Amino acid sequence: MWRRRLTSSLRLHTKTTLLASAITLIVLAAMFIIISARVADLVREEQKALAELQAINLAQQISQMPAPRQPEEMAQAATLARGARPGIISVRIWQRVGGVFVETAAAAGSAPAEEIPEETKDSLRSGLASRVVSALPSKMNGSVYRVFAPITEEGRVSGAVEIVEKLDDAPSVAVRYQQTAIWISLLAVTLITLSTYLLFRHLIYRPIEALLSAMARAEAGDLKAQAPVRASDELGQLSEGFNRMIARIRAMSEERERQKQLLEERVREATAELQRRNQQLEATNRELWRMARRITELERLAAAGQTAAQIAHEVGTPLNLISGHVQLLRASIDDARATSRLDIISEQIERIERIVRRTLDRTRQEASIFTHIDMSALLRRILNATAPVLDARNIELKTDLAPDLPPIAGDADRLQQAFINLINNALDAMAEGGALTVRTRVERNADEEVIIEIADTGCGMAEEVRAHIFEPFYTTKERGRGAGLGLLIVQQVVREHGGQIEVESAPQRGTLFRLRFPRARSAD
Structure with missing residues (x-):
C-alpha cells in the first residue's frame, strides 16, 4: 500500500526518469558483465598463444643446438625463457630415450615436474614437428596451462619442451575496464536523469500545463479558451485537437441556443393553435350535443309515430265494422228517434275515421329524393363530426375508407341518421373505452355491392339478444336511455335503399354491422 501511494504521488517526469535510469543501469550492467567476461577470455587466449609461441x-x-647438447646450455635457455614472462611457473626440457620421455634440464625455480599425459606422448611420438603438440590444463589447477613443443633432430622427434604458465583468474586489464565502466555508467545515468528532467520540463510540462489551463477555463464555461500550439509534435497536435473540439462545442452550443429559441417559438405557436383547436372542439361538442338531442327527439317522434300508426291501424278496422253495422241498423229501423241516434253515431264514427286518417298521414314518411352518394366521403364527414366525442370517451377510431368506392343511389340525410344510430350504439357498448373501426370496400360480384362495416370492441351481444334487436321498443339499455327504435330505423333506411344489414356479435368480443348497398346505375 505504501509503495502504491508513493508511486501515485510521483510526477510523470520523475517516474519516466527513474524508469529510464533503471533501464540504463540494467543494460550497462549486463553489457559490462558480458564485455568483462569477453575481455578476460581474450586476455587468457592471448596468454595461451604467447605460451605456445614461446614453447615453439x-x-x-x-x-x-649442436649435438651432443649440453644440459647446462639447455637449462640456461629454459631459465631465460622462464624469466621472459611473469606468469611462467616452470620450463623443462624432456629427452626421448627409446619410447620414454625423461627430464633432461629445467629452468631455475621451476615447480616440481608432473607426468606427461599419455595422449601428449602419443602426439609427440607421431613425429609432428615445429608446432604445439599439447595445450591442456593442469590436473592440479585448472588455471595452469601446460604447453608442449617437439624438439627435432634430423627430422625425428628427439624430445620436447614444456612450459607451464599460470593464467590470471581476473586479468588486470578486465579489472581496470570494469572500474572505468562503472564510473562511465554513473556519469551516463546522471546525465540521462538530468537531461530527461529538463526535456520533460521544457517540452512536455509547459505544453501540458497550458492545455490543462485551457481545459479548466472551458470547464468553467469559457468556450473561447484556446490552448497555445508551441510545436508540431504530438502535444501540439493534442492542443490543435482540443482547440478544434472547443470550437465545435462552441458552435454546437450556439446552434443549440438557436434551436432552443426556435423550439420556444414553435411551442408558443403550437399552444396558440391548440387553443384554437380547443375552441373548435368546444363548438363541435356543442354541435354534437345539439345533434344528439335532435336524434333523441327524432327517436321519440319515431316511437310516437310508430305507436300512433299501430293504434290507427288497430282502430280503423273495428270502426269500419261498426260503421257497416250502423248503416244496416239504420236501413232496418223506421223509428225516427232511433234513426236520429244512429245518425249521431255515424257522424262520430266518421269523425274518428278522419282523425285516424290524419294520424296515418302524419306517420307516413315523405318521399325521399335519391342522388349519387360517395359513402366514403359521407362517412368521413360523419366521423369528423363525432371525433371529439370518441376522444372524450377514450375510444380509438380506425378507418379504412376505399378512395375509389363506386357511388350508391340514396338519401344522404336518411343514411346519416342510420350511421349515427350505429355509432351511438357502439359508444354505449364501449362504456370504458375501446376501438371503433369503420371500413368501406366494393365487392366485385354480379351486382357489384358497396360494403360498409362498423365494428366495435364493446360488450357484444348474446344470440338471444341479437335475435330481437330489430324489433320495435326492444332495448337492453337502462330505462330512460333508449326507446328501442334506433336499430329499427337503421333497418328501415337500409331496406329503403335496397340494401341488406348483417350482424356478427358475441359476448365480450364486440359487434360488427355489415351494410350492403347496390351500386348506383347510370339510369338512376
Missing part, C-alpha cells in the same frame, strides 16, 4: 621458439632453439 624454445624448441626450435634447442633443436638447432
Whole structure:
C-alpha cells in the first residue's frame, strides 16, 4: 500500500526518469558483465598463444643446438625463457630415450615436474614437428596451462619442451575496464536523469500545463479558451485537437441556443393553435350535443309515430265494422228517434275515421329524393363530426375508407341518421373505452355491392339478444336511455335503399354491422 501511494504521488517526469535510469543501469550492467567476461577470455587466449609461441621458439632453439647438447646450455635457455614472462611457473626440457620421455634440464625455480599425459606422448611420438603438440590444463589447477613443443633432430622427434604458465583468474586489464565502466555508467545515468528532467520540463510540462489551463477555463464555461500550439509534435497536435473540439462545442452550443429559441417559438405557436383547436372542439361538442338531442327527439317522434300508426291501424278496422253495422241498423229501423241516434253515431264514427286518417298521414314518411352518394366521403364527414366525442370517451377510431368506392343511389340525410344510430350504439357498448373501426370496400360480384362495416370492441351481444334487436321498443339499455327504435330505423333506411344489414356479435368480443348497398346505375 505504501509503495502504491508513493508511486501515485510521483510526477510523470520523475517516474519516466527513474524508469529510464533503471533501464540504463540494467543494460550497462549486463553489457559490462558480458564485455568483462569477453575481455578476460581474450586476455587468457592471448596468454595461451604467447605460451605456445614461446614453447615453439624454445624448441626450435634447442633443436638447432649442436649435438651432443649440453644440459647446462639447455637449462640456461629454459631459465631465460622462464624469466621472459611473469606468469611462467616452470620450463623443462624432456629427452626421448627409446619410447620414454625423461627430464633432461629445467629452468631455475621451476615447480616440481608432473607426468606427461599419455595422449601428449602419443602426439609427440607421431613425429609432428615445429608446432604445439599439447595445450591442456593442469590436473592440479585448472588455471595452469601446460604447453608442449617437439624438439627435432634430423627430422625425428628427439624430445620436447614444456612450459607451464599460470593464467590470471581476473586479468588486470578486465579489472581496470570494469572500474572505468562503472564510473562511465554513473556519469551516463546522471546525465540521462538530468537531461530527461529538463526535456520533460521544457517540452512536455509547459505544453501540458497550458492545455490543462485551457481545459479548466472551458470547464468553467469559457468556450473561447484556446490552448497555445508551441510545436508540431504530438502535444501540439493534442492542443490543435482540443482547440478544434472547443470550437465545435462552441458552435454546437450556439446552434443549440438557436434551436432552443426556435423550439420556444414553435411551442408558443403550437399552444396558440391548440387553443384554437380547443375552441373548435368546444363548438363541435356543442354541435354534437345539439345533434344528439335532435336524434333523441327524432327517436321519440319515431316511437310516437310508430305507436300512433299501430293504434290507427288497430282502430280503423273495428270502426269500419261498426260503421257497416250502423248503416244496416239504420236501413232496418223506421223509428225516427232511433234513426236520429244512429245518425249521431255515424257522424262520430266518421269523425274518428278522419282523425285516424290524419294520424296515418302524419306517420307516413315523405318521399325521399335519391342522388349519387360517395359513402366514403359521407362517412368521413360523419366521423369528423363525432371525433371529439370518441376522444372524450377514450375510444380509438380506425378507418379504412376505399378512395375509389363506386357511388350508391340514396338519401344522404336518411343514411346519416342510420350511421349515427350505429355509432351511438357502439359508444354505449364501449362504456370504458375501446376501438371503433369503420371500413368501406366494393365487392366485385354480379351486382357489384358497396360494403360498409362498423365494428366495435364493446360488450357484444348474446344470440338471444341479437335475435330481437330489430324489433320495435326492444332495448337492453337502462330505462330512460333508449326507446328501442334506433336499430329499427337503421333497418328501415337500409331496406329503403335496397340494401341488406348483417350482424356478427358475441359476448365480450364486440359487434360488427355489415351494410350492403347496390351500386348506383347510370339510369338512376
